[in-house]
Each structure stands twice: as C-alpha cells, then as structure tokens.
Amino acid sequence: xxxxxxxxxxxxxxxxxxxxxxxxxxxxxxxxxxxxxxxxxxxxxxxxxxxxxxxxxxxxxxxxxxxxxxxxxxxxxxxxxxxxxxxxxxxxxxxxxxxxxxxxxxxxxxxxxxxxxxxxxxxxxxxxxxxxxxxxxxxxxxxxxxxxxxxxxxxxxxxxxxxxxxxxxxxxxxxxxxxxxxxxxxxxxxxxxxxxxxxxxxxxxxxxxxxxxxxxxxxxxxxxxxxxxxx
Ligand SMILES: C[S@@+](CC[C@H](N)C(=O)[O-])C[C@H]1O[C@@H](n2cnc3c(N)ncnc32)[C@H](O)[C@@H]1O
Numbered sequence: 096x097x098x099x100x101x102x103x104x105x106x107x108x109x110x111x112x113x114x115x116x117x118x119x120x121x122x123x124x125x126x127x128x129x130x131x132x133x134x135x136x137x138x139x140x141x142x143x144x145x146x147x148x149x150x151x152x153x154x155x156x157x158x159x160x161x162x163x164x165x166x167x168x169x170x171x172x173x174x175x176x177x178x179x180x181x182x183x184x185x186x187x188x189x190x191x192x193x194x195x196x197x198x199x200x201x202x203x204x205x206x207x208x209x210x211x212x213x214x215x216x217x218x219x220x221x222x223x224x225x226x227x228x229x230x231x232x233x234x235x236x237x238x239x240x241x242x243x244x245x246x247x248x249x250x251x252x253x254x255x256x257x258x259x260x261x262x263x264x265x266x267x268x269x270x271x272x273x274x275x276x277x278x279x280x281x282x283x284x285x286x287x288x289x290x291x292x293x294x295x296x297x298x299x300x301x302x303x304x305x306x307x308x309x310x311x312x313x314x315x316x317x318x319x320x321x322x323x324x325x326x
Contacts, residue, residue: 104185104188157215251293
C-alpha cells in the first residue's frame with residue numbers, strides 16, 4: 096500500500112490542499128472524495144454518524160479512524176477512545192490533531208476489549224468481501240466487553256445496478272453485488288487496487304445471527320444507507 100489516502104490527509108492537515116482524492120470502482124466512473132469531508136465536524140456529519148456518536152458508551156474503539164474526526168468529538172465529550180487505522184498518514188494526522196491514543200493497526204490485530212466499537216463511513220468496507228464477514232464479525236465480537244455494542248454503517252448498493260428503464264443489470268452468477276474493486280488515485284499516482292464491501296442490512300443481520308450477535312437497525316439514511324447496532 097502506498098498510503099496515498101494518508102498522504103492526502105497529511106497534505107490537507109499541513110495546509111497543502113490542492114486537489115481531492117479520485118475514486119473509481121469496477122461498477123462506477125471516477126468520482127472525487129473531497130478532503131475537507133474527511134475532516135468534518137459533528138454538524139457536518141451525516142445523521143447516521145451523529146446518531147452513532149450519540150449512542151456511544153463506555154470505552155470506545157474507533158476502527159479505521161482516518162483523520163480522527165469521530166474520535167476527537169468523543170474525546171471532547173469525555174470518553175476514553177482508542178483509534179486504529181492501517182494508514183500511517185492517517186494515524187500521524189489523528190495524533191497531530193489531538194487523538195490521545197491512536198495506533199497504526201489492522202482491525203484483525205486488535206486484542207483489547209471495549210464497550211463500544213465504531214466502524215463508520217461504510218464500516219463494512221473493511222471486511223473487503225462477503226467470504227470474510229464471518230471472520231471479522233467473530234473477531235469484533237471477541238473485542239466486546241459484556242453488554243458491549245458495535246455501531247456500523249453501510250449501504251445497500253443494489254440501486255447502482257439499475258439501468259435507465261429501472262431494471263437491474265446485475266449478473267446473478269457473479270459474486271455478491273456489494274463486493275467492489277476500489278481504485279484510488281491522488282495527485283496523479285494510483286494506489287494499489289483494494290476490495291471494499293457494501294453490505295445490505297439483511298445480509299449483515301443474517302451473518303450476525305450465524306455467529307451469535309444481535310443485529311438491530313438503528314437508523315436509515317436518505318440514500319439506501321443505514322446504521323446498525325450489533326450486540
Ligand atoms: C472510508 S475511510 C473512513 C475514515 C474515517 N472513519 C471517516 O469516517 O472519516 C476508511 C478508513 O479505514 C481504514 N482501514 C481500511 N482497512 C482497515 C483495516 N483492516 N483495519 C483498520 N483500518 C482500516 C483506511 O485506511 C481508512 O482510513
């Protein structure tokens with residue numbers, strides 16, 4: 096991984112903001128991911144994220160923390176937060192912005208336990224593909240203190256497969272429709288291709304039930320997105 100995402104966060108944080116990240120997937124054209132969005136404050140967060148932050152309790156793990164926008168808000172509210180991310184640049188930025196406990200670490204390598212685990216901005220993306228959902232959910236379950244909760248958001252991206260007549264063009268013989276190949280570029284450089292998973296609520300709920308987690312729908316967003324609580 097070249098860590099172009101982290102480079103972009105560092106540039107923005109250091110006042111060198113000249114361009115946005117460009118994203119593309121195997122089913123969608125190029126789009127820009129505005130860097131200021133990755134530094135959003137509570138008022139500029141989507142309702143799902145605000146609800147997640149308002150539902151936090153106890154000790155918190157912020158998985159894939161990025162620039163630390165959720166961790167910083169929670170810290171200011173008096174919570175004890177640990178933030179992890181696989182991006183060195185992201186953790187450097189989170190640290191410089193004041194996140195007190197943050198570490199370059201993949202979710203699968205975390206071993207401590209928490210009352211609340213947050214995975215936000217399509218939290219299921221980190222699972223990468225449907226075949227890994229059980230493994231990740233089992234691991235997340237092992238990181239929960241008694242009565243702990245996991246707050247995770249995602250979207251049902253079935254709408255991305257509709258054509259102009261409203262019909263679906265999905266290939267039913269291919270993999271789960273939420274498994275995307277994700278391409279990111281920044282300042283003319285291309286990141287190594289990534290896998291990124293969007294998981295519809297029913298599939299998430301079914302996967303949770305098979306490993307003994309409850310999965311409740313907390314809130315639906317405006318565009319097929321949702322926040323779920325796993326406990
Ligand atoms: C879409 S960004 C969201 C960042 C931040 N949560 C936000 O809402 O602004 C996803 C983040 O997850 C991190 N990430 C991806 N895979 C990860 C993994 N296996 N473990 C921990 N972090 C991961 C990425 O480096 C990136 O910072």
